[in-house]
Amino acid sequence: MRTTAIRIHRHGGPEAMRLDQVELPDPGPQEALVRNTAIGVNYADIYEREGDHGGPHTAKPLPLTLGHMAAGVVEAPGEGAGGPPVGTRVGYIGGGSYAGHTLVPASRLIPLPDAIPDEVVGGYLLRGLTAEYLLRRLFPVKAGTVALVHAAAGGMGLVLGQWGAALGARMIGTVGSPAKAEIARAHGYDAVVDYGTEDFAERVMELTDGRGADVIYDGIGKAAFLKSLDCIRPRGMVVSYGTASGNVGEFDLQRLHSKSIVVTRPTLRSWIADPQEAEAAARALFEALESGLIRTPIADRLPLARAAEAHRLLEGRALTAPVVLVP
Ligand SMILES: NC(=O)c1ccc[n+]([C@@H]2O[C@H](COP(=O)([O-])OP(=O)(O)OC[C@H]3O[C@@H](n4cnc5c(N)ncnc54)[C@H](OP(=O)(O)O)[C@@H]3O)[C@@H](O)[C@H]2O)c1
Incomplete structure (x- = not known):
């Protein structure tokens, strides 16, 4: 299928970001096709756009669809992929999320509670899972x-x-x-x-x-x-x-x-690599969100095509709440 994606063909500033039409293959055996509804804009996306920051942010081959997470809906599970059925609202931490649709490893899909809106997931899933391991596991505060x-x-x-x-x-x-x-x-x-x-x-x-x-x-x-x-x-x-x-x-x-x-x-990847740890972390985050313990303001919802503007705001220190991109 064809989908719209924000890609880079060279590393650089926000001007390197382009709105392209890309061809996605059918989901592989361990994958699912997700229609993204609220895409997070995180600092990791800026590192990815700029080039080589080392460690988990080592430069990836180009052209590259940017992004590290989104909320969405499962549209097509791969053959024998397991994971949530078609129509399930999910969030995921994974590459290539600046797009209308993304192929995501089925094991990385996180079913979402009804009470948590897509834009809150887009703004806070990656940040919330990070706060979970920083505060509760890496240095447990009390x-x-x-x-x-x-x-x-x-x-x-x-x-x-x-x-x-x-x-x-x-x-x-x-x-x-x-x-x-x-x-x-x-x-x-x-x-x-x-x-x-x-x-x-x-x-x-x-x-x-x-x-x-x-x-x-x-x-x-x-x-x-x-x-x-x-x-x-x-x-x-x-x-x-x-x-x-x-x-x-x-x-x-x-x-x-x-x-x-x-x-x-540390990097979030190491702290959610184990599926059971990832599930427990997501559960703790969802409880904190549902109970109102963490309020989740959203600064703005921008069309996917305006992703470069979102990057300028984030790296320009202009934001006091997350921005989400809507395909
Ligand atoms: N390791 C992990 O697992 C993990 C996971 C998620 C996020 N992170 C990291 O968490 C940090 C915050 O991410 P975020 O997306 O939520 O961003 P953010 O905190 O909303 O934005 C970055 C903030 O850093 C401050 N800052 C100070 N000097 C800056 C400079 N020279 N350029 C830009 N900003 C500067 C600014 O606040 P002031 O104006 O108040 O100084 C700015 O608002 C990032 O470094 C990101 O890489 C790490």
């Missing part, structure tokens, strides 16, 4: 934990703030403007530091009476990582989970020595 989150008013920041606070942690956020500070405060953060005007490490040390945060969730990378080492407590964990400002690059391991700091650079 009552009394002090957690620092960079870019607290961004898509990931909104989920981490609310979920972390619900787990009992004291959430401290950093943001790039006073308007974003207000948004962070309304989404779980007890204290917010504007790193445009304040030294965030000094401020976090003040806020924690000189102790430092127990855990730091850093999705910014280059601009925030080294300074984060100055406000983590002894034996605390700095989780470098994203690189919105650029890769951290090489650094002196001795920087960790005097406080026995633990540093990790």
